[in-house]
Amino acid sequence: MNVTGQIGKFAAKRQRDAIAQRMKEGMNFGNSSKVDWEDYNYPPLLQIIHFSLDDIEDAQAKSAVRWAHMSYRFVCFTLLFNIAATLVLVSSGAKGSFLNVLYSIFNFIIVSLVGLYSFYNAYKxxxxxxxxxxxxxxxxxxxxxxxxxxxxSAYGANFNGLGSLKKANNASSKIKQMWVAWVIVESIMWIINLCTGIYSALKVQQNRREGRPTAFPLTENPT
Incomplete structure (x- = not known):
């Protein structure tokens, strides 16, 4: 009887803990559902989406979103750097026609918009x-x-990857050092992007797996 009673108490305790955990998850979701998703404040000036790290209470989830945000911003910065580098190289006669600058601009527009959509999915x-x-x-x-x-790694058009080093080293002495420097700096930036991008994806994946199931439907605040 004593053993049976202890088993019963243990089962009752487990049930109470499970109920308490579900209530806690419900309260956490209730806080996130109070977020005004129509308060468009990001990116600056454009204000296309709503974004605030304060909307995320879970520390691990907040860290994952912070890394995703960092990855997105650094990609945009590197693409802007690529536009500047390509413009300088084209102006100096090292990178062909002005069409390469347009390719750089198109890359920035497309990747930044797709990246914003991607980041918003991670955040929300x-x-x-x-x-x-x-x-x-x-x-x-x-x-x-x-x-x-x-x-x-790529070279040609607006790409200034490591594959461009051979061509840069064979350039005239007037632009050789500048071109080599651009290639090295931009390649390092993309390597940093690569590390940050992989880590942010792993952080989001890890956080999805560790106790953040879709327990409630996605809701929007009424206007």
Whole structure:
């Protein structure tokens, strides 16, 4: 009887703990559902989406979103750097026609917009426990990582990857040092992007797996 009573108490305690955990998850989601998703404040000036790290209470989820945000911003910065580098190299006669500058601008527009959509899925997906949104981020981030690998190694057009070193070393003495410097700096930036991008994807994936299931439907605040 004593053993049976202890088993009964243990089972009752487990049931109470499970109920308390579900209530806690419900309260956490309730806080995130109070976020005004129509308060468009990001990126600055454009204000296309709503973004605030304060909307995320879970420390691990907040860290994952912070890394995803860092990855997105650094990609945009590197693409802007590529525009400047390509413009200088084209002006000096090292990189062909002005069409290469347009390629750089197109890359920035496309990758930055797709990256913003991807980042928003990571942010809102983790803020609202929506696994389908965070999965979209991981999938798009994997494609972005492929683009980063290409950017590190490719040459020609607007790409200034490590493959451009041979051509840069064979350039005239007036632009040789400048071109080599651009290639090295930009390649290092893409390598940093690659490391940051992979780590941010892993952080989001890890956080999705560790106790953040889609327990509640995604809701929007009424206007």
């Amino acid at each position: 997906g983790l803020a609202t426990n929506n696994m389908s949104m965070s999965l979209k981020y991981i999938m798009i981030q994997c494609l972005t990582i492929v683009f980063m690998v290409v950017s590190v």
